[in-house]
Amino acid sequence: MTYLETAAQFYHDVAQTPQIGLCCVQSTLLQLPGLKIPLPMQEMNYGCGTTVHPAELANQPTVLYVGVGGGLEALQFAYFSRRPGAVIAIEPVAAMREAATRNLEIAAQENSWFDTSFVKICEGDAFSLPIADASVDVVAQNCLFNIFEPEDLTRALKEAFRALKLGGRLQMSDPIATRSIPPHLQQDERLRAMCLSGALTYEEYIQLIINAGFGQVEIRARRPYRLLDTATYNLDTNLLLESLDSVSFKVAIPEDGACVFTGKTAIYAGTETFFDDRAGHILQPGIPAAVCDKTAAKLAASMPNEIIITDSTWNYDGGGCC
Incomplete structure (x- = not known):
């Protein structure tokens, strides 16, 4: 079984039986006036940070969300784009698509402003997005791309770049590693699916974004995420993972190199x-x-x-x- 097949099976299982504590479900959710997030969505919040940055979402952008999960961030994006088909959610795992659909139906009952037509859930994956070139304003993903091997991550980033309009934004939240993760953990397919062993270092992660063509990268947040301790993970020293929220712009790369803003x-x-x-x-x-x-x-x-x-x-x- 490949690591992608392992990940698909893993998320099939957690779609049917939510795992409290997976990724950052214990983190504080983004609070927005008039938005009520159904409990099942909260229980399936399998992200490591947030990709929903209100300042990026003026003028009701069309959002392509890769890996719908329980539908939480798709709902949050719809809060800013209240029109049919404004949020296109791509998800390869059938059980997760079904769970997100149920959760969004609950959200429609609990939020008078929301209609399920605002979010369109489609079968597909990050490597072959069912979207025309330069057709969306925002591409977003939370704690998905980090499970990919570097070659597959490159494919996913280039697909996101292709789908974005000129000037569009790739909004991501992924774990990064404070040093290279040892091979024995990288090769553990279940740990990779759990967002614990596929993380790149900050430098590697940003360089792959630039290599995909993004000329400007802005860091919205960087915070501690998980500690891989010596006893549990067979390490010589503890290894800290961090959560990185970034926004990358589809603009030309300047002659002297991409612009990366870290504050x-x-x-x-x-x-x-x-x-x-x-x-x-x-x-x-x-x-x-x-x-x-x-x-x-x-x-x-x-x-x-x-x-x-x-x-x-x-x-x-x-x-x-x-």
Whole structure:
């Protein structure tokens, strides 16, 4: 049985018998006015963070959600796009499609604003999305892509890129590893399906996103996720997994490389009235300006005594310059 077949069987099982505690079901759900999330959805919240960022969802975007799970985030996306077919949910596991359909019917009973027509659940997978080129505003996935082998992850990212309109956004939440996961854990197909052994390091993960063609990546959150301890997982030292929420934009990659925003700022501490690097960045004395990591490195190298670069906050919500 391949790791994808193992994952399909695993999620078939948890669709029929929800496992409280799988992934981050114990985490606090995003609270939105007038939105009631049915209990079965909460019990099937098999994600490690969130892909629903309200600031990204103006003008009722069309959302392609890959891996519907219990339907929770599909419902949350529909909250911002209240029209038939606004959310297209792709799911390869029949039992999960059936469970999500039931849960959305309950949601329609509990939320007067919601109609089940807002979410269209379709059979399909991340490698061959049943969507035309450049046809959706947002592609989202939560704690699915991390189970893929790197080659399959590359395929999934390129498919997401293909489906997005120019300027569209890939909104993801996945575990990452603080160091490379040992082969004996990577090869454990059930642990991979449980989002515990397929995670890449931050650097590897971001580079694959850029390799797929995304010219700008913004980190919305980075937080502790799980600890793989020495005794349980046969490790020399404990290994921390983190949850990473990111938004990647389908824009051209600049000649000097993609822009990755992690919450760094540049502060001019010189004596002139302003600093202009002649590349689009004008810094006023003492005022932090959000910059991408690439620009932060260039500024630090060019004016090490007059420009202060702050550390990554791993919580960037837009508004910077690159």
